[in-house]
Amino acid sequence: MEEVIKIEGGKKLSGTVRISGSKNATVALIPAAILSSGPVTIVGVPSISDVQSLAILLKDLGVDVVFKAHDHLIIDPTHMHNKPMVSETVGKLRASYYFMGALLGKYKKAEMKMPGGCYLGPRPIDQHLKGFEALGATVENHHGIMRIEAKELIGTKIFLDISSVGATINIMMAAVYAKGRTTIENAAKEPEIIDVATLLNRMGAKIRGMGTNVITIDGVEELGGCFHEIIPDRIEAATYIVLAAAAAKEMTIENIIPTHLEALLSKLKEIGIDMDVNVDSVTIRESANTLQPVDVKTLPYPGFATDIQQPLTALLTQANGQSVITETIYPERFKHCHELNKMGADIDVRNPSSFINGPTPLYGALVEATDLRCGACLVIAGLIAQGTTEIHSVYHIDRGYENLDGKLKALGANIWREEV
DSSP states (O other): OOEEEEEEOOOOEEEEEEOOBOHHHHHHHHHHGGGSSSOEEEESOOOOHHHHHHHHHHHHTTOEEEEEETTEEEEEOTTOOOOOBOSHHHHHOGGGGHHHHHHHHHHSEEEEEOOOOOOOSOOOOHHHHHHHHHTTOEEEEETTEEEEEOSOOBOOEEEOSSOOHHHHHHHHHHHTTSBSEEEEETOOOOHHHHHHHHHHHHHTOEEEOBTBSEEEEEOOSOOOOEEEEOOBOHHHHHHHHHHHHHHEEEEEEESOOGGGGHHHHHHHHHHTOEEEEOSSEEEEEOOSSOOOOOEEEBOSTTSBOHHHHHHHHHHHTTSSEEEEEEOSSOTTOOHHHHHHHHTTOEEEEETTEEEEEEOOOOBOOEEEOOSHHHHHHHHHHHHHSBSEEEEEOTHHHHTTOTTHHHHHHHTTOEEEEEEO
16 A cells, blocks of 8 residues: 545645745754754754654664654753664665764764665765765775774865765764864855754854855864754745745745745746745735746755756746756756656756746646655646646655645645555
């Protein structure tokens, strides 16, 4: 038996939706908390399957994990012990690689199998390993088990060949206990990196420059417990903003940071979406005008996020003309186009670009969420399609969207789950 999501399309949505805490920040904040010598309280934790997987991994390491409320997590590493991380859960979760940096920083040794997650083409961790080696660690790979070890970690200058979010965070976590100063050049600038650095600084780390391309970490002897509230999820916010542009009469998306969404909001203005942007919310109204096609190129933050191009594709099937999306981060990230074509879209994929010819009416079909953001794209398509859409592999969606069905039902969507 498999759980599927079914959506009866054609219902105009209205109301207000509140955005949850950032998934991409959470999956790094939770491993970062083990660098502390005492309890760390994190508030705003999204209720997603990735968090449950991380809680299992923490318990395997002897860390006490207490959910005080659905979004309120206390992580206590007081009785923690280092051991190889080779369970099945590691393979399900790409963000498990953050334990490499955290364990290396704390114990000077980390051993774990290669992480899993959505398949988006090659996603090497060579920049992470290069950073660990620069700090003085040796890296060995035995039959898919990474062993990273150092007698001591010494601060140094590290230049990233690509400004990788994962590598920036992982090196930052390893460097907080290194002797002396570590400088990460060509660091990624994503808001989630600032959030992780803020947590570490609250614990007693000395990190400066986060949000710029040069991050400086002065090593410390000890980190202690603290309280931290997670930033809102800019990708969930973007998904609901695009969803509102596609399927709502009038909808307000609240608990957002508009500056994190500038690349998307400026594109939506080009498309012709009617919206008001406020301090921590945005209101989208049904547009009387014809939607205009646009060209989009994904880039590292603050450019147009790769995670948003898939949901946006569903909206662009309704634009009057040809839109072009060029993917510079994960050139294989176009599986959603094949699924949209099953629903009546006219999309031609020629890597690294997709050519979306619109407007095309969409019809309910049986489709598969091949990855997390493909799932979001298909939900939006299902909301505007005629008839009933049946989405398979919904576990991908549950990895990154909290209470998707409940939030959409409250807005007036006809969405439900079935076992098939």
